[in-house]
Amino acid sequence: MQTRRYHHGDLRAALLDRAEQTLREKGPGALSLRELARDLGVSHAAPSRHFKDKQALLDALALTGFERMEAALTASQEAAGESFAERLGALVRAYVDFAVANAVLLDLMYTVKHEPEASEALIAAAHRLAAMAVELAADGQRSGDVREGPVERIAMPLFTTLHGFAGFATSGVLSADEVASGLDDVIAYMLRGCAADGREVTWSEGAPGLHCLVPRPPRGTSHPV
Amino acid sequence: MQTRRYHHGDLRAALLDRAEQTLREKGPGALSLRELARDLGVSHAAPSRHFKDKQALLDALALTGFERMEAALTASQEAAGESFAERLGALVRAYVDFAVANAVLLDLMYTVKHEPEASEALIAAAHRLAAMAVELAADGQRSGDVREGPVERIAMPLFTTLHGFAGFATSGVLSADEVASGLDDVIAYMLRGCAADGREVTWSEGAPGLHCLVPRPPRGTSHPV
DNA sequence: ACCTGAACACCGTTCAAGT
DNA sequence: ACCTGAACACCGTTCAAGT
Numbered sequence: 001m002q003t004r005r006y007h008h009g010d011l012r013a014a015l016l017d018r019a020e021q022t023l024r025e026k027g028p029g030a031l032s033l034r035e036l037a038r039d040l041g042v043s044h045a046a047p048s049r050h051f052k053d054k055q056a057l058l059d060a061l062a063l064t065g066f067e068r069m070e071a072a073l074t075a076s077q078e079a080a081g082e083s084f085a086e087r088l089g090a091l092v093r094a095y096v097d098f099a100v101a102n103a104v105l106l107d108l109m110y111t112v113k114h115e116p117e118a119s120e121a122l123i124a125a126a127h128r129l130a131a132m133a134v135e136l137a138a139d140g141q142r143s144g145d146v147r148e149g150p151v152e153r154i155a156m157p158l159f160t161t162l163h164g165f166a167g168f169a170t171s172g173v174l175s176a177d178e179v180a181s182g183l184d185d186v187i188a189y190m191l192r193g194c195a196a197d198g199r200e201v202t203w204s205e206g207a208p209g210l211h212c213l214v215p216r217p218p219r220g221t222s223h224p225v
Numbered sequence: 226m227q228t229r230r231y232h233h234g235d236l237r238a239a240l241l242d243r244a245e246q247t248l249r250e251k252g253p254g255a256l257s258l259r260e261l262a263r264d265l266g267v268s269h270a271a272p273s274r275h276f277k278d279k280q281a282l283l284d285a286l287a288l289t290g291f292e293r294m295e296a297a298l299t300a301s302q303e304a305a306g307e308s309f310a311e312r313l314g315a316l317v318r319a320y321v322d323f324a325v326a327n328a329v330l331l332d333l334m335y336t337v338k339h340e341p342e343a344s345e346a347l348i349a350a351a352h353r354l355a356a357m358a359v360e361l362a363a364d365g366q367r368s369g370d371v372r373e374g375p376v377e378r379i380a381m382p383l384f385t386t387l388h389g390f391a392g393f394a395t396s397g398v399l400s401a402d403e404v405a406s407g408l409d410d411v412i413a414y415m416l417r418g419c420a421a422d423g424r425e426v427t428w429s430e431g432a433p434g435l436h437c438l439v440p441r442p443p444r445g446t447s448h449p450v
Numbered sequence: 451a452c453c454t455g456a457a458c459a460c461c462g463t464t465c466a467a468g469t
Numbered sequence: 470a471c472c473t474g475a476a477c478a479c480c481g482t483t484c485a486a487g488t
Contacts, residue, residue: 011452027339029280032480043454045483054481055254103337110396112328114252119397126398156399156407157386157414164389165382171335172344173351174381182381189382193418236471257461268473270464279462 012050066125084145099166133159237275290330291350309370324391358384
């Protein structure tokens, strides 16, 4: 019968799928391994063959979240225009869209863990996301849109803003309307924050025609802020 | 005897205290109402007089987190210098310091809740924190350090960056060293992001002498980004 | 290799009853 | 008003045993 083959085939994936669904529908408090097993027509001890404990399942789920987020961000960059501003805007939108569509999952991804060894893989996954911001900033430096300096130090505040905005969106501190209407303010602010001196900053997606000029630094300045 | 009077006096506060301690020492997964009651020498049903269920206790604890964070931010502003940059820097440091010193609590404060009625008080508390950033931005506008425009829309990206940086700090995405060394990059980026056109931006705490000039916008621009 | 069934120690929540 | 004690239904985890 079909269910038999399914579980034989991939109980591990079925557990992750079902866990995410319950997480989405009933929240993290309602997730139990026994109920998961029941739903999948399997004994309550079966999950332990695939995940040593509940936390291991949650960690694995968080990891798939990072992987899907990475795919979403990559897709956003491939679909985006060529200008730095367009690519940054696309990255922000993709991150925030994924976050609000997977709020509980995002919580899981960035939740403080207490066994450092378990967090390693998750932190590495987060660093792969951050690397995309670094890549974007490096491109921006090549095109002259982004200020000079160590590119990781320039990308970090950008990625930080992204993460904070997504966090406020998922936790409800910002309403859906506020998220939608605030996106352009955030993007414009990010552009200004990383802009090369002497570069005109233009951001026109949500609020057409807004722009400003970031000037050259005063002579004699060794390291422009 | 002493313990008897203590519990009679304020079992509710004792539960919150003890819950925070276990949270800090053993993590959120290890928190149980029954153990809490045992530790306090009280029957396992006693907590239900003060919190209708476990989530209610966690929500109450999160609320005290917001209150203490608000106090820390207020204190930072009272201790800070007069310049906008100094006050912003002090706010960022205070937020991040509180976050790393209370990582699990911060998680709890901003965790996605599934009963909207329970979240209301927490969201209101978060808004009180955000109001401090709005106040600071408004002062910055009066002193000419911060660009013109609706002050909430200017403060939101700032507060968002703060929150994201704290989130990376508590979740371990940024190491303690990276947090310490990244603080000035973040602050300088924030200053640039909200600076008034034509204003010289100076930030010299961690990296003395760094500064740049944000110029006047090109003539004819209605709304500088 | 993968799963079952029973067993163990622990939960959260409720409710009559005590003081 | 505040707490107790027993009861209920549910957990996570382990482990010998099955196929």
